[in-house]
Amino acid sequence: MKNRLRVLRAEREWSQAELAQRLGVSRQTINAVEVGKYDPSLPLAFAMARIFNARLEDIFFPDDTIVRSEGTDQ
């Protein structure tokens, strides 16, 4: 699963540690989610959506969505 967490975080100029603190998780968890190594639990994903005032599908999307949209753009 891909996500826009890094972009959303950068828009707010938050460090991983700041976001982690707001969400009550470790910085390593935020990093692992951002690099796609770890898919967060539903409660954490909803907490992320709430903190960025976005819908889940605006933050997370399956890998094939990206491939399809990239193909469409070309």
Add this chain to the structure above:
Amino acid sequence: MQRTIGVACSGLLAPLDVRNLRIFSAWVVAAALVFAGTLIALDGEGLQHSPLGWLLVLTTTLLTVCALVAYVRFIRAADELLRKIHLEGLALGFGAGVAFMVCYRLFERMGARHLTISAPLVVMTLFWALGQAIGMRRYMAGADDAR
């Protein structure tokens, strides 16, 4: 979110995790010390089947159960990535232990040395640690990129 906002998030272990890990470690050390003392005492003369022998055995068992409960509490309260790493370590340790116990019976029949009940415990512990090391390596790639 059960974890409180305001945890120190610089690493994988939040203060709550550190606290719970310390409690677990204290129980493990206590259980290990009493276990070693009990083993030495029971190897001596006269304690086997005596009330004091039973007291030592039950104390060791109680401390071991306390360590188990502390570990379960640590896992349940842990940061979700930390929990995943630990559960993967436990899965690898358990699987390796079972595989060792099943397969070594065949090795014994082929002439390998008979091992004590402690051998699978060592295998499980080593693979538990290995599983955690693999998990750390797998999920913490690029972890220095804090910004």
